[in-house]
Amino acid sequence: MTLEEEITELKRQRNAVILAHNYTRPEIQDIADFVGDSLELSRKAAECRAPVIVFCGVRFMAETAKILSPESTVLHPNPSSGCPMADMADPREVEEYREKHPGTLVVAYVNTTAATKTAVDLCCTSGNAEKLIASLPPEQKILFLPDANLGSNLNIKLNRHMDLWPGYCPTHNRIMPEHILAAKEKHPGALVLVHPECLPAVVRLADQALSTGGMLKYVRESAHRAFIIGTEYGILHRMQKENPDKTFYPLEPAVVCPNMKKITLEDVLFCLRDMAPEIELPEDVRRAAKAPIDRMLEALP
């Protein structure tokens, strides 16, 4: 039996569902039941009601699945797959900020740990942040965490003055305006799509700044034939598979999130075999972390 066949057999025995983020390795995306962005994966975790969820993505995403689907056993195939940006906001520092700034609404990008989510008012993802922030009264003071690039891009687009936490994604922060300019020169006529975790100077040069799910929808519906993709390289697998008649150019050097790449087929096989490593959260933490996610899902069902 191949590894894929062994996984399929174990998945059937365990009655498990495999969820994978758009940045995971191609072979992981190919064995997944559902591939998506953070928002789509959160929704899927909430509604799938599977006894076992194998979550192929970084840890905060698997935690979100557990928060929304407490009855399921949520397996995270490689526990060392974390998001450095999520670790840049600490709940104690958030509480300290709140004490100093009463009346400020704390909005957290979903790229935060479950512990940090317990200290915030509202969550958002890159797929809904613009709509969510735009729906808040203009006079409302807001702290946006942990991604200062996403926060700056929202401030610019929506003419807001949110306070920004000094966090960043080490992968997207490496994309420089000159990389976009070089790609444009090499591929004239191709549309430039970037992730809003990129620096504002990079977003300014792009045709669109979209979540990974937003990019996939955009290229599917666009009449354009060629695109320069300014986000993690893994997304090109699905883009090319779903749009065989279109051309996608990655930036050079390739943009890679090492943590997303840590999850291998062997990890998936072993976690289904051993039913470990499992995401476990104390019930009080899970409930408190769920509140800002629920507010997000209620605001934008």
Ligand code: 13P
């Ligand atoms: P998406 O929600 O757009 O998939 O983004 C998640 C992420 O971690 C981007 O770096």
Ligand code: SF4
């Ligand atoms: Fe975190 Fe950046 Fe990797 Fe996304 S690409 S999971 S934000 S480190």
